[in-house]
Amino acid sequence: MIDNRVKFRHLQTFVEVARQKSVMKAAELLHVSQPAVTKTIRELEEVLGVAVFEKDGRGIRITRYGEAFLKHAGAALTALRQGFDSVSHALHADAPPIRVGALPTVSTRIMPQAMTLFLQEDIPARIKIVTGENAVLLEQLRVGDLDLVVGRLAAPEQMTGFSFEHLYSEQVIFCVRAGHPLLKQGAGLFGELERYPVLMPTRASIIRPFVERYLIANGISGLPTQIETVSDSFGRAFVRQTDAVWIISAGVVATDLADGTLCALPIDTSETKGPVGLTVRADSVPSMPLALLMRTIREAALDITTA
Secondary structure (H helix, E strand, O other): OOOOOOOOHHHHHHHHHHEEEOOOHHHHHOOOOOHHHHHHHHHHHHHOOOOOEEEEOOEEEEOOOHHHHHHHHHHHHHHHHHHHHHHHOOOOOOOOEEEEEOOOOHHOOOOHHHEEEEEEHOOOEEEEEEEEOOOHHHHHHHOOOOOOEEEEOOHHHHHHOOEEEEEEEEEEEEEEEEEOHHOOOOHHHHHHHHOEEEOOOOOOOOOHHHHHHHHHHHOOOOOOOEOOOOOOOHHHHHHHHHHOEEEEEEEHHHHHHHHOEEEOOOOOOOHOOEEEEEEEOOOOOOOOOHHHHHHHHHHHHHHHHHH
16 A cells, blocks of 8 residues: 655655765755755655665665665656646647547447547547558557557557457458348358459458458358458448448448448358457556547447447
8 A cells, every 4th residue: 555655755856866866966956955855855765664875975875675666656757747748738739639540340330439429528639540451550559650549459469569458349241232142142152252242351451361261261262353452431332332242340331231231141250250449559658638538439339339
């Protein structure tokens, strides 16, 4: 349990003395007197029950107990400063935008409701939402060009340095226009797929391995007419106008299935199910607006998946 006698000034003074290795220099930088610095350090040592500094000739040096405490005190101060900064940013319209990478599976289903909930909080924060292939979005997240990626869990080798929060699971489906001949086919659907154009996820997309394994497991090693795309707008328009079959995550076309403009072929694709959630850098501390947006995404996901 944290002792409530430890105050911000104790941490700030301790970290500054440790950095400067001098009470005098720390006092100058903190704009307080040397006796005040010495008194604050003694108060901290009383709470901890150990000495954090010791005399070293005419100067001082940090003790092993002080070293152990320093990394945590420094991290606490950094987190507090980031917290103050996030509140400041939330109060000013010129703050950096929250940059979110959203895979197609959540762009059309989860994000609109999440943004509606976020806007109801009346925080003057700017949001930038980009879509693209999973590998591209994760690389942008890794280098700091994005703050959050919302979509399927990537392969283990791609998740190094990231933290993933599971929201729900969904599967891939085979989607066609209403009235498509395959909807009347009954048995033997896989044998008929080669007669139609098939929209496939691109090779860099996160669901491509699931799709390939599923097709091979059902005796399909190749399809004569394939169109690779991650564009949901193209896929939706093309499938509505033709007899093409669209292999896509269910969330992308949830609204189309609900209103009957598109239909899922009666194929059991439960083995393609995978987790969808929030991916952030493991070492990041979300700003207040980002934390709020993540909360509204959780709420939207819960509302939609339990409806």
